[in-house]
Amino acid sequence: MTEQKKDPEQLALKLADFTKDMHFSEEDILDMVQxxxxxxxxxxxxxxxxxxxxxxxxxxLNEQFSLIYDGNPIESIKTRVKDYDSIIRKLIRKKLPxxxxxxxxxxxxxxxxxxxxxxxxxxxxxxxxxxxxDDVTLIRQKDYIKNPKPSxxxxxxxxxxxxxxxxxxxxxxxxxxxxxxxxMDFWASLEHKLKYKKDIDPQKMAVLTKELIDCAHVSASxxxxxxxxxxxxxxxxxxx
Ligand code: 0O2
Numbered sequence: 001m002t003e004q005k006k007d008p009e010q011l012a013l014k015l016a017d018f019t020k021d022m023h024f025s026e027e028d029i030l031d032m033v034q035x036x037x038x039x040x041x042x043x044x045x046x047x048x049x050x051x052x053x054x055x056x057x058x059x060x061l062n063e064q065f066s067l068i069y070d071g072n073p074i075e076s077i078k079t080r081v082k083d084y085d086s087i088i089r090k091l092i093r094k095k096l097p098x099x100x101x102x103x104x105x106x107x108x109x110x111x112x113x114x115x116x117x118x119x120x121x122x123x124x125x126x127x128x129x130x131x132x133x134d135d136v137t138l139i140r141q142k143d144y145i146k147n148p149k150p151s152x153x154x155x156x157x158x159x160x161x162x163x164x165x166x167x168x169x170x171x172x173x174x175x176x177x178x179x180x181x182x183x184m185d186f187w188a189s190l191e192h193k194l195k196y197k198k199d200i201d202p203q204k205m206a207v208l209t210k211e212l213i214d215c216a217h218v219s220a221s222x223x224x225x226x227x228x229x230x231x232x233x234x235x236x237x238x239x240x
Contacts, residue, residue, distance in 0.1 A: 011033050011037070013026075039100070040100070043100050043103075043104075044081055044110075046164060046166075046171060046173050047081050047110045047111040047173060047175075048081055048111075049164040049173070050111050050162050050164050050173035050174075050175050051079045051081065051111045051112075051113055051175060053162050053164060054111075054113045054130075054160070054162060054175045054177060055077055055079055055113055057130060057133065057136075058074060058077055058113070058115055058126065058130070059074075059077070061073075061074075061126055061129050061130070062074040065122075065125075065126075070233075070234070070237075073117050073118070073119070073122035073125065073126060074115055074116070074117055074122075074126070075116045075117060075118055075182055076116045077113065077114065077115050077116070078113075078114040078116070079111075079112065079113050079114070080112050081110060081111060081112075082107070082109060082110045082111075082112065087103055087107055087110065090107055091103065091106065091107070094106065108139070108140070108159045108174050108176055109159075109176035110174070111173065111174065111175040111176065112175070112176050112178070113175055113176070113177045113178070114177075114178045114179075114180070114185075115177065115178070115179045115180075116180060116181070116182055116185050117179065117180070117181055117182075118181065118182060118226070119181065119223075119226065119227050119230055120145065120181060120223055120224070120227050121227060121230075121231075123145070123156050123179040123180070123181065124156070126179060127156055127158060127177075127179055130158070130160070130177070131158070131160070135162060135163055136160050136161075136162055137160060137161045137162075137172070138158060138159075138160055139159040139160060139161055139174060140157075140158070140159040141156075141157065141158050141159075142156075142157040143156055143157075144156070144157065145184075148216065148220070151191060151209075151212070151213070151216075152187065152191070152212055152213045152215070152216025152217070153187075153188060153191065153216070154180065154184045154187070154216065154219075154220060155178045155179065155180040155184055155188065156178070156179040156180070157176065157177070157178055158176070158177040158179070159174055159175070159176050159177075160174070160175055160177060161173065161174050161175075162175060181223050183219040183220075183222050183223050184219065184223070186219070187212070187215060187216055187219045190212070190215075191212050194208055194209070194212065
């Protein structure tokens with residue numbers, strides 16, 4: 001997940017080269033490009049702000065939970081703004097117009113926050129706490145933990161909307177939150193690599209896909225056993 005940004009000055013210099021026989025000064029061209037690029041930069045900056053807001057919410061919950069329960073529920077948080085290429089590819093795949101309005105309306109995962117926990121229980125506890133905050137609106141929830149994908153993929157997905165406060169306006173921005181355990185994340189990272197391998201022999205692909213489905217079962221069982229051990233530990237310390 002990498003963020004791609006075009007450097008307006010680089011672009012302007014390139015344009016200046018192309019248009020050197022015309023009657024534009026380098027400054028004029030730089031201004032023209034800035035004018036074109038600014039709305040796009042602002043558009044993506046809104047998603048970065050929304051990510052910061054949601055990430056902070058999880059950091060606060062992590063801190064608070066660590067005081068109440070035994071240890072921090074969150075192992076790590078990864079964030080990303082989806083890169084232009086993936087957004088445009090998704091629009092084309094869905095036969096949707098390639099405009100900023102269409103991106104805003106139809107692509108729900110431009111801002112992504114991935115929260116990695118050790119235990120499944122913490123995933124649901126954190127999701128519940130996030131969703132009960134009065135500035136968070138749930139748009140869509142997909143529970144691939146209770147209902148894993150045929151590939152074996154497991155995670156809890158929430159599409160939420162949070163307000164960001166700009167110079168003169170308040171804007172609601174969508175963020176995709178993926179909550180998963182370490183085991184689910186480990187599995188998803190490997191499966192993601194396989195998914196994007198184009199040069200692999202179909203027979204080998206079928207074998208590896210089957211192997212990964214098997215691994216998904218093993219990982220689900222590991223999560224459930226680790227959760228049971230933790231529950232037993234918690235119960236026994238409550239009785240002491
Ligand atoms: P990336 O690079 O992770 O961003 P949508 O069109 O997104 O609204 P969709 O496709 O039903 O609806 O979304 P879904 O399935 O709820 O979630 C999509 C994201 O979940 C993917 O993003 C992955 O991050 C993850 N995901 C879903 N299914 C799988 C899977 O089978 N394997 C793995 N490894 N990840 C999965 P992107 O856009 O594909 O990529």
